[in-house]
Amino acid sequence: MARKRKKKKAAIDWTxxxxxxxxxxxxxxxxxxxxxxxxxxxxxxxEDQSLVHQSHWSLLAQTGLEMQNWLGRLGAIISDLFIYWGxxxxxxxxxxxxxxxxxxxxxxxxxxxxxxVIRNGVLLLVFLSVFLAAIFSNSPFxxxxxxxxxxxxxxxxxxxxxxxxxxxxxxxxxxxxxxxNPNFKEMTMESALNDTKEYxxxxxxxxxxxxxxxxxxxxxxxxxPKSKSLNQLNASNEKTAVGEAKADELLIDEKGQVALSLxxxxxxxRKAALKVGEGELEIEMPEVEAPAPAPALEKTPESDLPGPSxxxxxxxxxxxxxxxxxxxxxPTLELPSYESPVLALLEDYxxxxxxxxxxxxxxxxxxxxxxxxxxxxxxxxxKAVVGPTVTLFKIKPxxxxxxxxxxxxxxxxxxxxxxxxxxxxxxxxxEGVIGIEVPxxxxxxxxxxxxxxxxxxxxxxxxxxIAFGKTIDSKVxxxxxxxxxHLLIAxxxxxxxxxxxxxxxxSLLYRKHPSQMKLVLIDPKxxxxxxxxxxxxxxxxxxxxxxxxxxxxxNKVVHTLNSLCxxxxxxxxxxxxxxxxxxxxxxxxxIKRRLSPTKGHRFLPFMVLVIDEFADLIMxxxxxxxxxxxxxxxxxxAVGIHLVIATQRPSVNIITGVIKANFPARIAFKxxxxxxxxxxLDGSGAxxxxxxxxxxxxxxxxxxxxxxxxxxxxxxxxxLKFISEQRGxxxxxxxxxxxxxxxxxxxxxxxxxxxxxxxxxxxxxxxxGNQHGSTSMIQRRLSLGYNRAGRIMDxxxxxxxxxxxxxxxPREVLVYDEIELDRYLTDLRKKKNA
Numbered sequence: 001m002a003r004k005r006k007k008k009k010a011a012i013d014w015t016x017x018x019x020x021x022x023x024x025x026x027x028x029x030x031x032x033x034x035x036x037x038x039x040x041x042x043x044x045x046x047e048d049q050s051l052v053h054q055s056h057w058s059l060l061a062q063t064g065l066e067m068q069n070w071l072g073r074l075g076a077i078i079s080d081l082f083i084y085w086g087x088x089x090x091x092x093x094x095x096x097x098x099x100x101x102x103x104x105x106x107x108x109x110x111x112x113x114x115x116x117v118i119r120n121g122v123l124l125l126v127f128l129s130v131f132l133a134a135i136f137s138n139s140p141f142x143x144x145x146x147x148x149x150x151x152x153x154x155x156x157x158x159x160x161x162x163x164x165x166x167x168x169x170x171x172x173x174x175x176x177x178x179x180x181n182p183n184f185k186e187m188t189m190e191s192a193l194n195d196t197k198e199y200x201x202x203x204x205x206x207x208x209x210x211x212x213x214x215x216x217x218x219x220x221x222x223x224x225p226k227s228k229s230l231n232q233l234n235a236s237n238e239k240t241a242v243g244e245a246k247a248d249e250l251l252i253d254e255k256g257q258v259a260l261s262l263x264x265x266x267x268x269x270r271k272a273a274l275k276v277g278e279g280e281l282e283i284e285m286p287e288v289e290a291p292a293p294a295p296a297l298e299k300t301p302e303s304d305l306p307g308p309s310x311x312x313x314x315x316x317x318x319x320x321x322x323x324x325x326x327x328x329x330x331p332t333l334e335l336p337s338y339e340s341p342v343l344a345l346l347e348d349y350x351x352x353x354x355x356x357x358x359x360x361x362x363x364x365x366x367x368x369x370x371x372x373x374x375x376x377x378x379x380x381x382x383k384a385v386v387g388p389t390v391t392l393f394k395i396k397p398x399x400x401x402x403x404x405x406x407x408x409x410x411x412x413x414x415x416x417x418x419x420x421x422x423x424x425x426x427x428x429x430x431e432g433v434i435g436i437e438v439p440x441x442x443x444x445x446x447x448x449x450x451x452x453x454x455x456x457x458x459x460x461x462x463x464x465x466i467a468f469g470k471t472i473d474s475k476v477x478x479x480x481x482x483x484x485x486h487l488l489i490a491x492x493x494x495x496x497x498x499x500x501x502x503x504x505x506x507s508l509l510y511r512k513h514p515s516q517m518k519l520v521l522i523d524p525k526x527x528x529x530x531x532x533x534x535x536x537x538x539x540x541x542x543x544x545x546x547x548x549x550x551x552x553x554x555n556k557v558v559h560t561l562n563s564l565c566x567x568x569x570x571x572x573x574x575x576x577x578x579x580x581x582x583x584x585x586x587x588x589x590x591i592k593r594r595l596s597p598t599k600g601h602r603f604l605p606f607m608v609l610v611i612d613e614f615a616d617l618i619m620x621x622x623x624x625x626x627x628x629x630x631x632x633x634x635x636x637x638a639v640g641i642h643l644v645i646a647t648q649r650p651s652v653n654i655i656t657g658v659i660k661a662n663f664p665a666r667i668a669f670k671x672x673x674x675x676x677x678x679x680x681l682d683g684s685g686a687x688x689x690x691x692x693x694x695x696x697x698x699x700x701x702x703x704x705x706x707x708x709x710x711x712x713x714x715x716x717x718x719x720l721k722f723i724s725e726q727r728g729x730x731x732x733x734x735x736x737x738x739x740x741x742x743x744x745x746x747x748x749x750x751x752x753x754x755x756x757x758x759x760x761x762x763x764x765x766x767x768x769g770n771q772h773g774s775t776s777m778i779q780r781r782l783s784l785g786y787n788r789a790g791r792i793m794d795x796x797x798x799x800x801x802x803x804x805x806x807x808x809x810p811r812e813v814l815v816y817d818e819i820e821l822d823r824y825l826t827d828l829r830k831k832k833n834a
Contacts, residue, residue, distance in 0.1 A: 027102030041079035044068035088145030090128035331515035346449035387472035388444040388707040421690040448711040469709040484665035485637035490650035491669025496693040537728030561628035563735040571639035583640035615649040622800015633662030650680040753832040773802040773811030
C-alpha cells in the first residue's frame, strides 16, 4: 500500500503548467544550441569533416580529440548530421521551428497555433534543400545536404534540367497564389509589386494579410468598404461632401500632379459599381486607420459612399453581397491586441490536494453495513466513489428490501459514522443502486486554476461555459449558461455564494472576448462586485451618466432593469427584421455579411445580468424590481440576455412563483432549514450539505452534487488588473436610456407618490406590525371609511407592501418588520420630494 502511494506521488502530472513551461524553455534552449552549432559549422566544416566522417558517434567516447566547432565534438557531430547528411543550409529552419514551438508553449497557447508554422516550415525546408542542391550541385559545401542531393539528382534524370526549372517555378507560383490570392483581372505590374511588398511587411509585423487591402497607384489609395467602420464612413461623407458648383474643380494628388476632377471620379465610381459583378468592388476614399473591418453591406445606399450622393445600380451591388470574395466579419478585430487572462494568475492550492485514505473508506463501509444489519437489511455489494468533499457509497440491497426502509435510516447512519450531512439518494437514477453520501474527514480544495485548465473547459464548444467545480467522482463539471438559460443561487451566509459568483464571472472572462460578452452587475452591498469596476471599458455595460459602472442604488437598479427590457425589445426587433429566431442565427448571418449596418443591424454580444443580494432589492423596491426581472426571465433567452441572481434568503416571498418558473437552473449552497431547501430546489438536500462550497445544482430535474471551485479575492484582482491594463474600447458599452413617466415620483403600476393618502404610512405600519393585510382592519383601527381604507390598500399593493387580493383571505404581507418598512418609506419620501 505504501509503495503504491509513493509511486502515485512520483508520477508526473502532464496537465501541470510547470511541465509545459519546462518543455517550452527546453525547446528554446535546444534551438539556441543548434543555432550556435550550425553557425559554427559554416566556418569550421572543412577542419572537422574528416574526423567526423571517420569515427562519427564513437567520437563521443574518445578523449584527446580537438574539434574546431564552437560546441566541441557534440556540436560537430550534430551539425554534420543535420547539414551534411540531412537538409543542408535550410536546416536552420529547424532552429526557427523549435523557437516558435517553445515560445508558444511558454505562452500557454494551444499546439494547434503552431501547426501552420510547422507545416509551412517543413514545406520550405524540403523545397530549399532540393533547390539549393540543384543550384550548387558542384560545390564542395553541402548546400542542400544528402536529402537535397538525392532528390535533385533523381529529378534531374527524370524530367531533365528544363523540367526541374519549371517545377521550381510551379512550386513558387503555387506558394504565392495560396498565400496572397491575387486578383489577376485587375492586376498590373505596379499593383503586383505593391501587393507583394504589403504581404511581406504584414508578415514581418505579425499581421494577417488581406489581398488587395491596400493598393497604391498614381490616383491615391484605395480601400475596400469593409476596412472602415460605419462611423468612419459617415465621417468621410461629411468631410468630402462638395456642392455641385465645385464638381469640375481639379484635385491635386500627393505628388503635386493634377488628378481627375471630382465629376470624373464620381463617373468612375458609377462605372465601377456597374462592373462589380465580374470582380471586387473598390471605392476611393482617404486613408483612415480602422480598428476593425465593418461588415459588408447588403445594399450600399448613396449615403454610404464618400463624397456627394451617387446613383448606384442596386442589382450590381447585390452581386457583391452574393460573392464569397469578402471575408467574414470578425468582431474580435475591434480589439485585435486583447489577450485572455493566463492561468498563471491563479493559485493551484497544491498543498490542499486530496489523498485517498483506504483505511478510512473500509471503516466507513463496514460501519454502514453493520448499521443496516442491525435493522435486518442485507447488502449484496458496496462500491465507493471518492470526491473532493464527500464519498458516495453505492449500495445494492438484497432482493425484497424496501427502499423506504433504508431512506428512513438516514439519521441512524449519520449517528453511527459520527458524520454531519449524510444524504441518501434512493435510488440513483439509471444505476439500480442506493447512494449514501458521507463527508470526508479531510476535504480537498478545488482550485479554479485546475478547473479552467481542464480539457473539459478548454475544449468545450459551449457559448457561455462555466467551470463550476468537481463532481462527486472528481471530474471537472462544465455547464453552458446559455442553455440553462438563467441561474438562481441561494445559500446561507459564509457557505460559498460569493465565491460561486466569482467562479461564474472568472469562467466567462477567461473564455470570452470583450466584443462577445458584456456584464451588467448589480450589487446592493456595494463591496462584493466592486473590483470588477476596473474592466468597465472591456466587459461592463451600464446606464449612460452613471457615476459607477456597478449599480448599487435601488432607483438605479430599477432603471437598469427597465433599460435591459428596452435592449431586449430592440434585439427582438432586429431578429424580426433579419428573419431569424435566436441570437446564434442572427450573429451567424451578420458574420457572413448578410445584414446591413445601415439598416440598424449590429453584432449582438451576450449580456449576463448578475444580481447579488436579490432579497434586499425585493424588500426595498418590491414589484418595481420583480416585474422587469419576470419579463427578462421569460423572454430574454432568445436574444442572448441571461440572468444570474443570488440571495441568502430563499423564502417564498423573495423567490416568488414567477421567478421560480423561469429559473429552471438553481444552485443551493448550505441552508438552515428544509423549508428553505424546498423553496430553492423543490426538494430536500440543501440543509444536509456541509458548507464551504458544497452545493447542489438542479438543472432540468437532475440534481448534481458539486464541490464549488475556489478563487480568492487576490486572485480575482490580479485577473481584473491583467485585463484592465490592456487597451479597451474608447467608451464603455452603454445600455439604452430609460425615461419613465415622471420616473422619480412614480411607484410601480403608475402610482404617483404625491397622491398617497395622509394615513398611508400609518396604515403601512399597522399592516406590517400585525403581518395581516386586511382592509377592514385599516378601517377599524384608523377610524376610516371603507372606500378610503380600500384606496389605501390599493396603494399598499401598488408599492409592493402587500400582495394582490385573494378573495376573502387576508392579503399577503411582503415586508417582514418595521425596520425594513422604515427604510422603504424613507426611499419613498426621497422620491416624493425630488
